[in-house]
Amino acid sequence: MIQVNHTQIPEKDILAEMQYHPAQSQRDAMLKSAESLIIAELLRQRAKTLGLDIANDGAATSQDDFLEQLLAQEVDIPTASADECEQYYRLNPGRFESSPLVEVSHILLAAAPEDDKARVEAKTLSEALISQLQQGASLAELAKHYSACPSKETGGSLGQINRGQTVPEFERQLFSAEPGLLPHAIESRYGFHVVLIARKVPGQLLPFKAVQQKIAEYLNEKVRRKAVAQYIHTLIVEAEIAGYDFKLSASPLMQ
Template identity: 30%
Template sequence: MKHTRIPAVAAVLFLLMASPLWARGGQEKEQEAAPAAPAVQQEQQAGDELSREEMVARVNGRGISREEFNDVVETNIYRFEMHNDQTFPQDRRGQLERQVLDGLITRTVLETEAEAQGITVSDEQLGETLAQFRSQFPDDDSYRAALEKQGFSEKLFEAEVLRQIAIETLINTRAFEGLTVDEATAREFYDAHPEYFERPEQVAARHILLATDEGADTDELRARLGQIRQQLLEGADFGALAREYSDCPSSAQGGDLGAFGRGQMVPAFEEAAFALEAGELSEIVETQFGLHLVQVTERIPGRVIAFTDVRPEIEEFLLEDLQNEAARTYVTSLREAARVEEFIEID
């Protein structure tokens, strides 16, 4: 069983078609606000002061500006065209605009609820999150370039991160309270899905490959590999000969391919490997890559992983499912209770 962990807030925003953190787009706008006000608060104040003509929607009294809406739409179109190397289809623009507007409305619903609940973000929390993101880049210039590519200044990105931390805190503290997975539930999942915990038979093997490039004399290569095989039968070191003669990148590891199951190698190679006992050397095996000598170093029997060995993983998997569903339900309830006015028509 394999499960990719998604932070709860990211899962919620994605499922509800909210615009991603990096899709904010546009240029940073100077705000008329007190110097001590955080960047997010400045943006919130500006949103509260928008005229109706400047808004695409109003949520719980807070406006969503046409400028921000247009920025996010154009940023998503730009990213689509960059990633797909084609012009964004205009017949899909209405669908994109609907998704963007829904996302901005959902974000604002969560943002205003976080404020109502008195949720604040400490400088330490913000600093740790920014440091974690910055650590993905080799230097500050690369970090700034990545932000700029997505339409962010550092200041605006920090404001968006601050907003997202507040929203995630809201979800974690209000939607997830009391959620647990007990042993009986985990056991029920284990018993119902035995296929997730089966580990088929594997072999660990190493090989020496003489590649049959176009124009190569196959008979000559076969004779040379036969000589190598004879040296191995006489006690020569397999790893040393693989490093010296093999044309496979695995030669750097002495020809070691690690462990693999059926269906992972080309048929002729797989058939030869699974026919060998541990320590046994194959005859010359021919595949589309060339001529091989295969030696199995270990046979690993098929097995079923015991419940006790995977119980923590199952509990984590099921808890994340519960959290995602709880977050989805919570956000939907906030959205339904919110005062939402839309001021644009989308085709």
């Protein structure tokens, strides 16, 4: 039985709450549910102490409603200054680059992920086609004959690609490669791709003014999450909780 400042949290409520906390085991889900309900009860009790008008109808519906009121009244959450945003921009330039562009042609040798035989055959064929290309064969002609991609009608050309336009497993290798014929096929969920990179344009650092607002939003949200965690930590430390042992250092709330 769990009690929060002498207020009981019934087991049935914990079991009902478990549907909102998927976990690797039933025990983990139950612990997460109990923690969530304890925190919700602490917030309700504190709100009541402060005279806030709180509907006591469960964590899922009430906690979000009045948490902002509690924070506004009890927590000082600073906002990021322009200097702080600019410092973050200078220290993290890789986060503010435009996507590189690659001009690509390919031959798709289709093979379903679960078809081991087809994938082995596709890989073997890709090696043979790469060998032919290295000896001067035309990718456009080979694409027309072998490729399962509609791009075979345009010589295998995919045009200019930037990040987010293709599947991740294809992009990871594509954007890390240098221009020219790749010596090995790229494997994806669709099969094996024989790839020729005609041109690669590196990403460019975006101007600070273009990303300042996003940086401010990110930093403000980071500070807000920390403030909420510290506030809840304080409520837990000051509360009398029976039937549940908070390991605060390991709690996701304290991250």
